[in-house]
Structure formats: structure tokens, C-alpha cells
Amino acid sequence: MTFRTLDDADLAGKRVLLRVDLNVPVENGRVTDATRIERILPTIQEIVKAGGKVILLAHFGRPKGQRSDKDSLKPIAAALASHLGQDVAFADDCIGSAAADAVARLGDGQVLLLENTRFHAGEEKNDPEFVKALAANGDVYVNDAFSAAHRAHASTEGLARVLPAYAGRTMQAELDALTKALEKPVHPIVAVVGGAKVSSKIDLLENLVGKVDALIIGGGMANTFLLAQGLAVGKSLAEKDLADTALRILAAAQKSNCAIVLPVDAVVAKEFAAGAPSQTYGVDAIPADGMILDVGELSIDRVRAVIDDAATLVWNGPFGAFEIAPFDRGTVAAAQHAAARTRAGKLMSVAGGGDTVAALNHAGVADDFSYVSTAGGAFLEWLEGKALPGVEALRKA
């Protein structure tokens, strides 16, 4: 590990500014998915046990420097306390006297959550004055928010430049899994890239074809590739104007000896609706009034075979409109196959992305993958080969 971790930190009696990602889904004041909360518990508990004072910094939503009740972290403090089994104090500002007073009241081994860092414009600007104001409440800085590490903000990057800085355990686990998967992978390495649109994942596809042995393209984005190859895709989601981009990616893949796996058959319906009548067609025979909503059985078999040959799998994006049955079949079948290979010790599998994690949960196999990242944008940027500012700031000199 080339990053400073908690193993290198002296925590006893220290005020530890711990950056976490509490940007969790909330409906009617209740947290509906606590995965991100659960992931940060080990780091909090380790600092508590070491006798540090835990001062949590986090953002919530995108309030753009404006204070609002809607984006307050206050309800999250209660949710965190119940998962932690320990009181979590709350201060209604992350800088100034409200924060300083709450920190002064904090005993060793106690936990405090400071209000949304994005209530201050200085957060997203990584303003040195704001960094200084945050740093005033800490002796050391720990970053456990990999999923926010693609942002060069005061609490994700700036603080690491002014305080002794360490990766928390979740950050460490993410870096470890992603390094194994893409930087020092065991070949053959296979990537699955699915989801809605090529336009949101061009950089990702371009980076992957240079690194992986096979790239399986699924979801709506496969349609654009089919279209680029001269096939008709009816009313399917596809980006005509990206045909040249798709062809460029195919050419780059050929040059790098990366096999591109596209669907050979597809499940087609006339409307995007649960239970819509559907039929499977070869990709050279998609009806003009039809919409491709999933991959067909032959394609699923090919995907299984490619996964069988892999030692490493990285996955972002579903194979079809998995939220509506029966168009979840391809995604569920591929996920279950990858999970079974992983359980058998034959595959190292890493998945990430908001919808991807939802799809793996839907398939009932999220716990069977070697690692499931809670990151959306940060996971994609890592796969794109971009340096993440929050991670770079933690590297050992």
C-alpha cells in the first residue's frame, strides 16, 4: 500500500477530522439504504478504540454554498448513532464557534458530526481560508470517503495538504480492491460495461480497451455499437451521433487485442413498461417498431463463457432495463454466474456504480462479489484511469 493508513497514525487523545460519505438516500427523513453508513463503522470504531475524538465531516446533496433544512446532516446523525451503538453529537456548522464549542466538549472516544460542508462555498472551491477554518478543529485528518475522492474539495483534498493525513479502512479497502482489479490484475481480465448511454462512458471504454482482454458491452450502449456496425435497432435507446466514436473504440480494441463482446440477440418490446409483451430477435432482425430492453439467451450464454475464461472481472452498468421485469434476466443471469465463479475461488470480481450495485442487490449476489464499491462517479473515474484528487493527497511521499 503506497498510501498512509491508520496503521501509521497516532490517534490517542487526538482530534481526528474524519471525512466520510454520508450522501445516502433519504425518503421522508428516513435513510433507505444504509450501505455507506455501515461501511464507515470500522474506521470510526477503530479511532474510538484508540482513544481519539472522532469529528465527522461530510457533504449531503448539492446545496452549492447555501444552507437549507433539506440538505442538513442532522437526521443522519441519529441514523449513524443507531448503527454505531454509540451517541453521535451534532454541531450545526462545520466551522466557527458552533463547531469549535462542540469539539471542545468532546471527550476521548466520543463522536461528533459537523453540519454539511457544502453549506459553505469554500468547500467546493477548495478555498485555503475555508480549509484553515476546518483544520482548526483537528490534529489529524483521515479520509474514508473514496466515493467523494474525485472531488478536489476542501474536506476531500485541501485538508490532506495541511494536516497529517491518512486513508481510513474503507478507503483502504476500495484502493486495495481497485488496484488488484486494474493496476495489478491477474489476466485474463474481463470488463462489463453496460447501462444507458455511450456518451456517459466514452473515456471509460477507451481506457478499458487498452487494459482488459475482453470487454463485454451491454445495455442501451450496446445499441449504439450495433447501429455503428450498420444494424437497425428500431426504436431502441441509441446515440446515432456517436457511431464514429463507437467505431473508433472498436478499432482501438482490435489494435490492443481486446475482444469486444456485443449482444447477438436481444429481448424486444414495443414499450418500456413492466410486463410489456416481448420477443427475442437476432440483432440483425430487430423490428422497426421494437425496443431492445435486454440481451437474449444466446448472448447470455456467450457472456457466461467469457466470464468462465476470466480471472478478474470489473463491472459497471446493467445489461438491460433491469428495474422492470422481465428485462432483468440478462443482468441477473450474468451477475449470478460471476458470483458463483467468485464463490468457487476462480474469479476476483469488482463492481461499482449506483445502478450496478442496485442490480447486484436485485440479483441477490452483492455479497458474493469480491468487492462492491459504494462509489458512483469516483469508481468510474478510477476505471477511466484518472487520478482522484482525494486519493492522490493521501499518497506516501
Ligand SMILES: Nc1ncnc2c1ncn2[C@@H]1O[C@H](COP(=O)(O)OP(=O)(O)OP(=O)(O)O)[C@@H](O)[C@H]1O
Ligand atoms: N436497453 C436499454 N434500454 C434502455 N435503458 C436501458 C437499457 N439497458 C439498460 N438501461 C438502463 O440503464 C440504466 C443504468 O445505467 P447507468 O449507466 O446509469 O449505470 P451505472 O453506471 O451503474 O449507474 P450510476 O450512473 O447510477 O452510477 C438503468 O436505469 C437501465 O434501465
Ligand SMILES: O=C(O)[C@H](O)COP(=O)(O)O
Ligand atoms: O454520491 C456520490 O457519488 C458522492 O457522495 C459524491 O457526490 P457528488 O456527485 O454530489 O459530488
